[in-house]
Amino acid sequence: MPLTNSPTELTTSATDALLAIECAVIIAVLLRSAPTNHWRTTLWCGVFTLLATASFLGALVHGLEMPKSIRIALWTPLYLSLGILVLLFIMGAIADWQGKVAAKRLVPWGIGVSAAFLGLTALLGGKFIVFIVYAATIMLSGLAIYTFLAATHRLKGAAVVALAILLNLAGAAVQASNLSLHLVFPFDHNGLFHLVQIASTAILGLGVHRGMKSVQR
Numbered sequence: 023m024p025l026t027n028s029p030t031e032l033t034t035s036a037t038d039a040l041l042a043i044e045c046a047v048i049i050a051v052l053l054r055s056a057p058t059n060h061w062r063t064t065l066w067c068g069v070f071t072l073l074a075t076a077s078f079l080g081a082l083v084h085g086l087e088m089p090k091s092i093r094i095a096l097w098t099p100l101y102l103s104l105g106i107l108v109l110l111f112i113m114g115a116i117a118d119w120q121g122k123v124a125a126k127r128l129v130p131w132g133i134g135v136s137a138a139f140l141g142l143t144a145l146l147g148g149k150f151i152v153f154i155v156y157a158a159t160i161m162l163s164g165l166a167i168y169t170f171l172a173a174t175h176r177l178k179g180a181a182v183v184a185l186a187i188l189l190n191l192a193g194a195a196v197q198a199s200n201l202s203l204h205l206v207f208p209f210d211h212n213g214l215f216h217l218v219q220i221a222s223t224a225i226l227g228l229g230v231h232r233g234m235k236s237v238q239r
Contacts, residue, residue, distance in 0.1 A: 023086040030210040035085025037216030045074035048227035072107035115164040179232025186226035193218030
């Protein structure tokens with residue numbers, strides 16, 4: 023399949039690809055340096071794996087000219103990955119706050135919410151703004167949890183995770199806008215969102231890594 027002729031779609035694709043590579047590096051670091059906290063390591067590696075999967079699919083969708091049927095087919099697993107990603111993220115936050123038993127109780131509710139998200143996305147023709155609203159709602163809950171954990175010194179790295187969430191929320195605001203900039207190459211709101219997301223993902227990986235040495239509950 024040939025590359026798209028749109029410069030902004032190409033930068034969006036390139037930043038998606040960079041984000042996928044970044045997630046792979048973070049997963050490798052977590053698996054290598056935090057082997058004792060297996061449950062937490064597995065959960066957060068799942069988060070970064072799903073983000074890498076969605077980013078890789080996004081790189082294909084934005085960067086290649088393809089039939090509409092194939093494009094639609096790629097968006098389905100992309101949104102599925104993002105929906106499960108958000109569920110695992112809030113599970114990680116609940117586990118860091120109340121323990122993994124409490125987090126596991128969240129699974130049935132999370133599956134229901136994720137199903138509703140996917141249904142609404144399909145109903146509205148696959149608009150990405152649906153995911154932005156869905157993710158921002160969950161991220162605000164995560165921000166409250168990690169801010170509390172940081173303020174009470176209950177989890178090492180909690181303040182770093184909270185910073186990553188704040189940055190990601192700022193990126194979501196950019197994605198929901200019509201902002202575009204020329205930073206050596208032209209970027210539309212999607213590409214700019216990915217640039218912010220690359221930074222926030224690196225910070226999130228650092229925060230999660232620092233928290234691996236906390237006492238397991």
